[in-house]
Amino acid sequence: MVDVRDVHFAIDGRPIFAGLNVRVRRGLITAVMGPSGTGKTTLLRLITGQLAADSGQVMVFGRDIDALSSSQVYAIRRRMGMLFQNGALLTDISVFENVAFPVREHTDLPESLIRKLVLTKLEAVGLRGAAELMPAELSGGMARRVALARAIVMDPEVLLYDEPFVGLDPISLGVILRLIKHLNEVLGITSIVVSHDVQELASIADETYLISGGCVVASGTPQELARSDSETVHQFMTGSEDGPVRFHYPAPDYASQLLGADEG
Amino acid sequence: MSNGARHGPVAEFVRKAGVMGIFFVRLLIACGPALARPRLIVAQIFNAGGRSLIIIMLSGLFTGMVLGLLGQDVLQRFGAETALGIIAALALVKELGPVLTALLFAGRAGTSLCSEIGLMRATEQLTAMEVMAVDPMSYVAAPRFIGGVIAMPLLVAIFDVIGLYGAQLMGVQFLGVDRGTFWSQMQSAVGMRDVTEGIVKSLVFGVVLSLIAVNEGYHSEPTAEGVGLATTRTVVVSSVLTLFLDYVLTAVFL
Numbered sequence: 100m101v102d103v104r105d106v107h108f109a110i111d112g113r114p115i116f117a118g119l120n121v122r123v124r125r126g127l128i129t130a131v132m133g134p135s136g137t138g139k140t141t142l143l144r145l146i147t148g149q150l151a152a153d154s155g156q157v158m159v160f161g162r163d164i165d166a167l168s169s170s171q172v173y174a175i176r177r178r179m180g181m182l183f184q185n186g187a188l189l190t191d192i193s194v195f196e197n198v199a200f201p202v203r204e205h206t207d208l209p210e211s212l213i214r215k216l217v218l219t220k221l222e223a224v225g226l227r228g229a230a231e232l233m234p235a236e237l238s239g240g241m242a243r244r245v246a247l248a249r250a251i252v253m254d255p256e257v258l259l260y261d262e263p264f265v266g267l268d269p270i271s272l273g274v275i276l277r278l279i280k281h282l283n284e285v286l287g288i289t290s291i292v293v294s295h296d297v298q299e300l301a302s303i304a305d306e307t308y309l310i311s312g313g314c315v316v317a318s319g320t321p322q323e324l325a326r327s328d329s330e331t332v333h334q335f336m337t338g339s340e341d342g343p344v345r346f347h348y349p350a351p352d353y354a355s356q357l358l359g360a361d362e363g
Numbered sequence: 364m365s366n367g368a369r370h371g372p373v374a375e376f377v378r379k380a381g382v383m384g385i386f387f388v389r390l391l392i393a394c395g396p397a398l399a400r401p402r403l404i405v406a407q408i409f410n411a412g413g414r415s416l417i418i419i420m421l422s423g424l425f426t427g428m429v430l431g432l433l434g435q436d437v438l439q440r441f442g443a444e445t446a447l448g449i450i451a452a453l454a455l456v457k458e459l460g461p462v463l464t465a466l467l468f469a470g471r472a473g474t475s476l477c478s479e480i481g482l483m484r485a486t487e488q489l490t491a492m493e494v495m496a497v498d499p500m501s502y503v504a505a506p507r508f509i510g511g512v513i514a515m516p517l518l519v520a521i522f523d524v525i526g527l528y529g530a531q532l533m534g535v536q537f538l539g540v541d542r543g544t545f546w547s548q549m550q551s552a553v554g555m556r557d558v559t560e561g562i563v564k565s566l567v568f569g570v571v572l573s574l575i576a577v578n579e580g581y582h583s584e585p586t587a588e589g590v591g592l593a594t595t596r597t598v599v600v601s602s603v604l605t606l607f608l609d610y611v612l613t614a615v616f617l
Contacts, residue, residue: 147494176496187491190483201495204502249495 106155180250240271397505407510427529448549451530469601480580481590511573
């Protein structure tokens with residue numbers, strides 16, 4: 100479905116990926132985990148064709164997305180949905196219009212049908228009653244559910260989730276978690292979830308990739324990862340401070356910097 | 364972005380000009396699909412034009428009144444108060460109307476265009492559109508550009524008319540210049556060429572100022588600070604460029 104092959108990518112000379120391989124199979128929930136700053140969001144941007152890999156291939160629906168013209172990329176994007184971290188709802192139109200937006204842009208469906216379609220999707224995320232609200236009146240969790248309704252309104256084959264759990268209260272988090280699972284099971288949507296919330300992801304993911312230092316350091320089912328004896332994997336899964344991934348940003352020696360503070 | 368910073372300010376200027384040039388071409392191409400969404404364009408004409416109306420009308424009135432006062436005072440020293448209509452009309456139609464409207468437009472509409480687009484960028488709304496296979500150039504940028512281009516000449520026309528009323532109010536109603544001579548002198552002295560100059564200027568300012576505002580917003584850094592900086596740049600660049608272009612166009616029309 101989505102196949103990232105040996106991708107190298109750098110921003111301003113700073114390497115983000117060095118030989119990344121991720122394979123997403125149809126109908127499964129694939130989790131991509133990793134510490135902050137490992138380029139998880141960048142991976143999603145490569146998959147949607149907003150960024151182009153420096154080398155390697157990003158195959159989406161069997162086609163190399165970097166080799167396509169922009170109209171072909173747009174055609175592929177219509178088969179994908181993406182949930183953004185903050186929802187990214189259009190702030191100048193209502194909840195209803197936000198969900199209706201892709202439908203209005205890409206189809207000539209009559210108004211009555213659009214209305215039914217939008218209300219169905221809003222009902223699926225439990226926010227049919229909020230249709231007439233403006234995005235500014237929603238809580239963070241509600242905004243993300245509206246964004247989810249918008250992402251599925253065109254019945255995509257692949258759904259990309261960018262940090263769907265960040266900043267949610269436990270109830271909203273549970274709701275989003277169940278929705279991801281539900282959409283995957285009921286609609287058969289292939290899902291790619293990028294996140295660093297290990298426990299939440301482990302409960303729903305079929306396959307897990309752990310990214311660190313520009314490439315995949317471990318992959319497999321969440322259970323396999325939990326049993327892994329690799330130090331990086333262990334540190335990440337248990338959230339300990341000590342390990343291969345350092346808590347401290349590189350700095351000169353602590354003691355000598357404090358004691359020598361009067362130099363300047 | 365950071366590539367330019369390593370070179371000197373000249374290279375940075377050339378790079379920015381290049382970015383804006385390419386953006387302008389993309390914008391013009393995006394105008395095609397944007398024209399198929401007349402509702403968006405009408406909304407933006409209201410946003411850029413309708414919401415600037417009160418400030419434009421007030422400014423026009425006071426500018427005209429000053430012209431009436433000053434013109435009458437200066438001209439009566441030479442016994443030439445009858446020329447007040449000519450002075451007021453030429454000054455407003457050729458220079459003050461387009462220039463002052465453009466400066467006010469930069470402060471009122473330009474900033475709102477720029478910050479709105481910048482905030483849409485910062486909150487990932489533009490990215491979301493791209494992922495939904497909707498081109499933000501033709502959905503967000505182009506309608507605002509077209510709206511600004513259409514609104515500017517209309518605002519200039521309104522500024523001119525109100526300004527003339529203000530000059531007439533001071534000169535004729537309060538200071539006693541003859542009403543008949545005021546209007547007839549104006550009619551005989553102001554030619555089509557003068558009006559054309561005003562229209563050309565207003566069109567040029569409309570294109571340039573809308574382009575600057577949309578370009579700055581579209582390319583602003585997606586942070587609160589970045590949007591603020593972009594908005595400030597919009598006003599500064601717009602104002603300086605307005606006065607510079609006004610000089611060039613005046614020289615061309617002489």
